[in-house]
Amino acid sequence: xPNGATVIQLASGExxxxxxxxxxxxxxxxxxxxxxxxxxxxxxxxxxxxxVRDTTSLGPITRIxxxxxxxxxxxxxxxxxxxxxxxxxxxxxxxxxxxxxxxRHQFFG
Numbered sequence: 001x002p003n004g005a006t007v008i009q010l011a012s013g014e015x016x017x018x019x020x021x022x023x024x025x026x027x028x029x030x031x032x033x034x035x036x037x038x039x040x041x042x043x044x045x046x047x048x049x050x051x052v053r054d055t056t057s058l059g060p061i062t063r064i065x066x067x068x069x070x071x072x073x074x075x076x077x078x079x080x081x082x083x084x085x086x087x088x089x090x091x092x093x094x095x096x097x098x099x100x101x102x103x104r105h106q107f108f109g
Contacts, residue, residue: 011073013066018073019050024060026075027052036073036086058083 005021012018016030016037027050028037038053039045055061055075063076072086 009064011064011066013073016066016073017050018064018066020061020064020075021052024062024078025052026055026061026064028073033086038073038085 003023005023005025007019008022009020010017011020013036014031016028016032018026018028020026026038028039029047029050030037032039032045032047037047037051038055039047039051058075058077058081060078061075062078064073065075066073072084074082074084076082
C-alpha cells in the first residue's frame, strides 16, 4: 500500500473488493462492470490485486460500502458527502438510466 498506509475498512460487492486506507484513499480490485472499480473503464474488465484509485477530487474518504450483488460501491467523505459509481440501471447511483454508467454521482451532502 502507498506510503505505509494501512487498511481500516473492507467492503465487497459482486466479484469485487474495496479497501479504505488510513490516508483516506481507496483501493479496489476484481471484476469491474460499468466502472464499478472507479477505474475509469466503462467496459467489463478483471483487475487482479488492489490498485489505489484517484479519489483526490472527493477529499478524504471516511467510510465505504458495497452491498451483496451490488455493482455500485458507495463512499462517505470527511465533508459528509455520499458518492456512488458504476451501474445505474437499477438505481444504485441514486439515479436511474440504462445508459448511465462509469459515472461518479454525488447523491447526498
